[in-house]
Amino acid sequence: MSARTIAVLTSGGDAPGMNAAIRAVVRAGITSGLRVMGVRRGYNGLLSGDAFEMNLRSVSDIIHRGGTALYTARSPEFNTPEGVQRAADMCHKLGIDGVVVIGGDGSFRGARDLTGAGIPCIGIPGTIDNDIASSEYTIGFDTAMNTAVQMIDRLRDTTESHDRCSVVEVMGRRCGDLALQTGIAVGATTILVPEVPFDFQKDIIERMRFTQKTGKKHFIIIVAEGVGHVTELAEDIESQTGIESRATVLGHVQRGGSPTLRDRVVGSEMGYHAVELLSQGKSNRVIVVRNSKIIDLDITEALQAVRPFNIELYRIAHKISI
Ligand code: F6P
Numbered sequence: 001m002s003a004r005t006i007a008v009l010t011s012g013g014d015a016p017g018m019n020a021a022i023r024a025v026v027r028a029g030i031t032s033g034l035r036v037m038g039v040r041r042g043y044n045g046l047l048s049g050d051a052f053e054m055n056l057r058s059v060s061d062i063i064h065r066g067g068t069a070l071y072t073a074r075s076p077e078f079n080t081p082e083g084v085q086r087a088a089d090m091c092h093k094l095g096i097d098g099v100v101v102i103g104g105d106g107s108f109r110g111a112r113d114l115t116g117a118g119i120p121c122i123g124i125p126g127t128i129d130n131d132i133a134s135s136e137y138t139i140g141f142d143t144a145m146n147t148a149v150q151m152i153d154r155l156r157d158t159t160e161s162h163d164r165c166s167v168v169e170v171m172g173r174r175c176g177d178l179a180l181q182t183g184i185a186v187g188a189t190t191i192l193v194p195e196v197p198f199d200f201q202k203d204i205i206e207r208m209r210f211t212q213k214t215g216k217k218h219f220i221i222i223v224a225e226g227v228g229h230v231t232e233l234a235e236d237i238e239s240q241t242g243i244e245s246r247a248t249v250l251g252h253v254q255r256g257g258s259p260t261l262r263d264r265v266v267g268s269e270m271g272y273h274a275v276e277l278l279s280q281g282k283s284n285r286v287i288v289v290r291n292s293k294i295i296d297l298d299i300t301e302a303l304q305a306v307r308p309f310n311i312e313l314y315r316i317a318h319k320i321s322i
Helices: 020-029 043-049 081-094 106-114 142-163 177-186 201-211 230-241 251-255 261-279 299-303 311-320
Strands: 004-010 035-039 051-054 099-103 122-125 165-168 190-192 221-223 245-249 285-290 293-298
Touching: 004 020, 020 035, 020 099, 020 261, 043 081, 043 106, 081 106, 081 230, 099 261, 106 122, 106 201, 106 221, 106 299, 122 165, 142 165, 142 177, 142 221, 142 251, 142 261, 165 177, 165 230, 177 190, 177 221, 177 245, 177 311, 190 201, 190 261, 190 311, 201 221, 201 230, 221 230, 230 245, 251 299, 261 285, 261 293, 293 299
Parallel strands: 004 035, 004 099, 099 122, 122 285, 165 221, 165 245, 190 221
Antiparallel strands: 035 051, 285 293
């Protein structure tokens, strides 16, 4: 049966572009004759019934804003069979017969479980980490990379003025995509990612010494969050090379800010497709980018996907940042 009342929620870490996806769900839903409810604070809002009916104007002036107009949360309470059942009961009580979940893998496991409890769900990948293996792209990644690049460009100014080495941690959880792309864009001497083991002497110290001999006086080392230890790395670099080193953790600044064009467009497209699927009576699907096209996959299969790290790009980065 196709859905008549759908709900939309954002779950897990927020990501710029989530608002574009919410807006698309609401507008596509209403113009297709559906009733659309907004659920606040992810699955917590489903458990407490914190939901409200949205209209075309509820999503005005949000496409350019970072964060999520529906707020978000990680919900340990929902992550139990009892929690899922209570959320499904609340959906029945509110008359919700389909849910669009915008979030990461954890949120998709919730969507799969809620579908299992009788409420059809569609997932939209929203996370700055780009760590959803089934999709080439996740909403928020482009904005986060651009924010990181802007911040590191600023760091470069002061790093250069002082002939220093900056060791910079970027987010990404266990995924090195954000570090890799950012590292290339800022011309990092070394990029450390969780997917590729590194040798401190060979990959950092020897590279710095080599480039120093060619006249280089300041250095940027990008470290993915999944590798960590930036303070210790900076101390070790300073003690082995004598080059003054500083550690910077960019942190949550990478999750905020106005979404880029790409995140607005991908968010809009994915939101639209999610509504189409629910209107067609489909459930337990996730919208993904594959071969640069937006398609949908079964959530359970998508959760098992494995995507290899872009080792070729990693090698290119190390060849040219010298
Ligand atoms: O998943 C997005 C992300 O920002 C990760 O990069 C990071 O590991 C995590 O969320 C931080 O989570 P929190 O906002 O709970 O500190």
